[in-house]
Amino acid sequence: MKTSRIILLLFAGLSTFCSAALAQTHATSQKMAPTGDLTGVWYPSSVNTFAFIWTDSQGQRLNALPLTPWGEEKFKGNHPIGGQYTALTSNDPNFSCLPPGIPNVYTHAYPVEFLQVPGRTILFFEYEHYVRQIFTDGREHAKDANPTWMGDSIGKWEGDTLVVDSTGFNDKTWLDVAGHPHSEAMHVVERMRRADHDTLMIDITIDDPQAYTTPLKSQRKYILKPDWNIMEYICEDNRVSFNDFEKKVGTKGAPAADASAEAGSSQSIVGDWKGTIALADARSFPAVASFSATSTGTLTVTDPSAPMQYQFQKVTVSAGGTVAAITADGVNFIGKISQDGKQLSGDIILPSGTGHKISLSRP
């Protein structure tokens, strides 16, 4: 397993080098098709959801996927995390550190580098250093290919969009973290394009008549990280002690202790505050906050398209001026009051982990 992965990486690296060296030959021997440029390190946008939001071909949201009887049988045997299953008891192949396959690899919160060499676009994933080759040299899919985890991908450029057609998957991976299955008959079409210089959009269509009665569609958004290099993420590393920790926090027991901020406060948070909020999607809006002596407060964001208000039910301020507040929906505010009591800044953290930055002041 490990050896074969190393060989794969060596092969990918060696063949990349060779292809680059032979670029000149290719360029002169082949009529060059028009191509776009997707090269760069791309990081998943914070607007992506952990699970895919699936729609039908008309873009209508599918709350329950149209499983065939075969698909339903497989789905019953899959136990995704959440509800009664934890990382220790779920049978999600990701937790066994198995390859995620396509499109599941896009649910991992790590960057991917796109490399383009003549005849191929290579996706180099930070997650487990998986390499995906998309052949753009005009070849067809291999006939009767042995099924693989990452499939067989061929692509062609339609203007600046790379249209990737993939088949040849094994049926050991799940479509998504909700445990939706797929069969070896799965056919994936992805349209990859730059919506603008810094934004990569991937439109995904899954056609798997053995598992689903109609095709499924979804989308992923990535943000360009010009200064980043792909680093290392190894799922198996230190897994033993991590599993011990999982056992400790992942088993049922008494409910968690309540918020435990220290008593006392050098500065009171009570009063009205005014400033700005920088959302995770890079938009910024005016915001006002008001905190009362009963340890409650509201934060109102003036987003013209969708005004937002967070109502904090429990607000605590530590001796050092650290503020912790929560809403009934589990939205946290973790902030700090400046020593002069005039600045209040911090993070609004949604239950998912998405963070907005707020910066407020008062006279």
Added chain:
Amino acid sequence: MNHERFSRAALAAAVFLSPIPLLAHHGASEYDMTKIVTLNATVEKLQFVNPHTMLDFTAKDETGKTVEWEGELPSPNLLSRRGWNRSTLKPGDQVTVIGAPAKNGEKGLQVKKLVFPDGHELPGTVLPPDSSK
């Protein structure tokens, strides 16, 4: 049967239709995201390792007794892009640890951020903004 399938899909939707948490590897179902604990920590050990960085520390409980805690953080690759390195915390360092506690009452938490005595902060399990810089 159809009803069962629907409820299951609805449950999965409710749990997962939120933006990608940084601990996508195993989600965050062990932690109570409706609670926040703020602990004045004395660092015992920082394990800057895959698949998740682990921080061992002690903190005094309400009776003044010293209690051992274990905090979970994203993998080193993600943290290092946010200003961390393996020497960020050394044994004996004092730091405020803020995070979501384990649902089962064990002394474990998902670390949201650190606040150092000089006031500077380091983010833990918080998604960075979408800027390209």
